[in-house]
Amino acid sequence: MWVVGIIALPLLAIGVSVFFLGVSRKVTARIQRRYGPPLYQPVIDVVKLLAQEEHVSHGMVFDAGMVLALGGSLATVLFIPVGGLHPLSAGGDLLVILYLMLLPPLGLALAAGAAENPNASIGVSRKLILALGYEVPFLLALLAVMTQEGTTSLVAIAEAQQPSVLEWGLVRAPLSALAVALVLPAMLGLRPFDMATAPQEIASGTLVEFGGKYLVLAALQGALHTYIVIALFVDLFLGGGANVLTFLAKMGVVFFGGLLINAVYPRVRIGQALRFCWKWPTLLALLGLVVVMVMGR
Amino acid sequence: MDRAQIPKILKSPANWGRKYSLWAVYFCTGCGIIEIPPVVTSRWDAERFGVIPMATPRQGNLFLITGYVSLKTLGAIIRTYDQMLNPKYVVGFGSCPVNGGMYWDSYNTIKHLDQYVPVDGWISGCMPRPEAIFIAVTHLWTLIDKGLADGYKRYKDNYDFYCANQRRVLPHLPKFACGTGTETATAPATLRMPT
Amino acid sequence: MEIAVLLSVALLGAMAVYVAGRFSARGRNALAVLVALAVMVGVALLYGRGVRMAYYRLPILDATLVLRSNPLAWFFAMAVAAIGFFSILFSLEYMKGHARLGFYYAAMLVVNGAMLGIVLSGDLISLYVFWEIMSWTTYLVISYRGGRAVAAGLKYMVMSIIGSCAMLLAIVSVYVHCGTLEIAALAEPMQSASTGFALFILLMFAIGFGIKNAVMPLHTWLPDAHSEAVSPFSAVLSGILVRMGMYGFVLIMYGVLGLGLLARFGSGVLSFGYLFAWVGALTIVIPTFTALLQDDSKRLLAWHGVGQGGYMILGIAMATPLGIAGGIFHTLNHCIYIALLFLVAGAVEYRTGGIRDLNQLGGLAKRMPVTFVGGLAGICGLIGVPLTNGFASKWLIYKALIADGHPFLAFAALVGTWGTILSVYKFQHNTFLGQLPERYKDVKEVPFVMQLPILLLTAAILVFGIFPGIPLGAIGAIQRSLGLEALRVGAFSVPPEVGELNTITILAAVAGGCLVPYILFRLCRRSRTVAQADTYGAGAYAPADRYQYSARFYDRAYAVIEPYVRDRVDAFYYWLVEKSEGVFEAARHLYGGNVNTYALYIMLFLALILAVGFGWGL
């Protein structure tokens, strides 16, 4: 059974994330009162980029970094339970997933660093500072859920929220859920916090030297990162879904919420983003953890 | 996407991809760039055709040269064109790239864009309207289908012709030989840093 | 019998190297490598053999000085010998141009021998003796380069002396109470000791070992000492010498006092273990974020040396089998990757003519690939990326913390990880990635004898990361020898009741994951490599050396972080030094210089003694 899971899960993840990419461009267009591209536009883009006659590289580290980035994302996808489908989760719990999520940014940072372009380096430094910003509340919220459930296994956490809506993480640890919801756009790299790949200021930041197949790897990694973060959010706070369909439905709702924010918000500076992430979300997450500790006693 | 297109797509998915995902390099050369914002935003919405303004030449395959091209801008255009990845298409926008337009006798603007950079399509008019861009895009689709949008092939085949023209007008242009990756850029003697 | 031979080879070998240095440089180098290798092989042969040998009998205290080897001793001895051998190998080429090499090699071997002595010593007197030998020779080697290094060495020396005095006090009071000095025999007399006395002993030892292990309030000597010392010695210093404190902590807390006594120190929140864990948590967060602000590569790594010490303390303070295993395992892992990173920083310094400022380096990956790979493995280990050894030990520590219900401690450790990621990526990016400046155009890769240690340490990081069972097996033996419940671990997986970790599954997932993009990569056309200056610069030609953009890498974050991590402890110590100078100045005036005032002082003193004696009714 788990062999099927190992093949199906990445395909499902790539399919869902590419579909989300198409939806995001369509919804953003409609919010801006224009028609926007067809839903399968990302497929067209990927075909065009793969079929290009020329690709430019900046050396071995540049190539290896991109392969590691997408490879890391695919590996992380295998460890996240999706509505009962969790092939490899016996080999890795939430801590392993948290640390596996380090691989893709590390790969991308290496590739962008090796791209010898100042815009890319500035993009990487912004991306890491933003990560430092949103990790603090995210970790506090994770620890709150883990101490509440008394386990570090994501499958157990998801199953514990299964029976009814009242058991959801959202209901049992509302402050932590709210804290993570506040920093979700930062984790997804959506508009208020997309200064790492800002086209206007730093010529699309880390992606400045990615063309052709490198851009495909980067785009797929970005899409998979969105899938991973939202899947984690659903598993932790929205009850993880009895079967795959309900899981995907919940992911769609969360993604749609993120999209609405993305379509209307201007981009903030990295200093402001760091201060914001360390102020309200961290406070909420801290309170959530204290509440869980006190209730746990 | 109607049913009729399916066989054409299956015949050559590459052309299908190149047609409906023309990423324009957001490069403001001359006065024409003021026409681009309405094209890409809500009023005209170029994204319906798959045209998105991209920040870097590495990601773009459509190069819209808008308005008159002064000598200094020509240097930047040539370097950006070299940094774009094949297949790449150049569209001259406005009458100035065609034959110099109202600056036909100026000492500082070039008169025929296609002497220096291969051009696949022209949009005449002293600042054509956004609809003209969409017409140009649709024409480009047909050219791509027929395989006639081969500006990048012409550039590679008679590369010396283009290089000679470029060197005649910009003798000290630091330039990386296109397609060979070797660095022919000589450190420009005159590019003095502000003291 | 072998232990005495081993120790004498280590120490006398150093003397032989010094003498050989008089005659021929090559002979000295060869001999140094031979001695280090012999020591390593000797220690390896000691595996699993509980040897005890009384080598000298002190007439006055009728105490016998004993050398013994148990799993804990062997574990640290192996690390000492290995890192010592690698650093000697590295310095063969690195120190080629320096002066007084005979002294340098001899001192390095004496430091290694002293550390071996500490670890193998069975009683507190020989432990203290070797501890002093180590401290002294370390001072000599730190201030080897002169100039600022002497000040750094002095600072280290002053704090080490304070630590040694505390240790001496503890040793004497233990001897008075228990009558014997042999560590193995101390266990049951200490049980009968009063809690207050046991706490006093523990605190005194904790000061001595805490200074050496750079625990938060006592850490200020480490950044100066590590960045001023010569790179190979920095690797030894930060790799294993600082972890002698950890050996001491484990020895005293679990070897001598044992779990029962530890539990009696305070209860619940105010227990020693909990407060000690919070000191560890503090030691993780503040130094790691200070490392974020450093611009000097070795100083940045030194601050990480302090930060990582916090994880070890967090592990052993938890007193659960998982925590202790994690703490000791992290000591070994840290010893590997911090030594590797210092060797990498040394290699870069060696090739770029002593440049350590991260704002002036760049693009060296193209010229120094092996060093780049070593640096990458080092930072992955330091961060704790899965499949590296750092991850395995951090996982154990987090699991212990969360299972034990200490989320705030776990939070401090996790935030420390993210501080590490940012600062070590700056180290890697500013040194190896980005544009290669003109002046480093013809930098070559370091010679093979310097590459060998880097490659071996990189291999160690990956092997211990994919098969954590190997070192954890040895740690299980340690726990059993200390009378604790051992952590049963498979070769690469953790039993289900402990948690879910299977490094082979992670390896398979990452390998499979990377295979898919690699295939996609190969299917498309081959990509052409472009020159360094052929990058997008809005159409402008980027003249060489004008693109230095790695200066102040996290500039925006500095303003937010800097006020919280200013080193106030260091400032407090210097303030203390000034105040004490004032007092000593005043005291100096007492010695007027003429004899009869001295006679007067003596008379007054005698009168005082008599008065006190009568008052006490002697």
Add this chain to the structure above:
Amino acid sequence: MRDRDGDRDRTGHVADADVNEEDLKQRIADRMPQCGVTVPKPGRLIATVPRDGLLSLLHLLKTDGFEHLSLISCVDWIDEGELELVYHLWSQEKKVHAMAKTRVDRASPRMLSVILLFRHAQTYERELHEMFGIDFDGNPRQVPLLLDHWQGIPPMRKEFDLRRHARETFGVEERTDD
């Protein structure tokens, strides 16, 4: 500019009568006899001075409230063989636009730089150097602004044949219908 007929100007306060132009003209005339000052229309003042008196004139005008140098332009009197430099000054509170004119020899045009009085004059002088070939002593950066590696006659001078240059460099076919 001041709108004379409506006696109203942007700042809304009514300017006093047109006495200050005459008053200014008088002050300049008696302090610099060799300077010919005329007031063609209210709010405008033209002072022509020989080459070496220009700096003192500019200094005098600047102290009189003409604190803003808006432009330095150049007129090519080809038949008189001279280049005329016009320094356009503007006084905010007097609302007067003063033009200091001077003539420079066309064959080898040299002029003292006014960068000490007005720092931003460096760019204007740089452009005049590029387009007319006037050499400004004391201007630290007379590097080309628009033209790169330009050989031959500076393009704005009258004897420069625009059409011939365009034909040779850019291959322009001659227009037949104009």
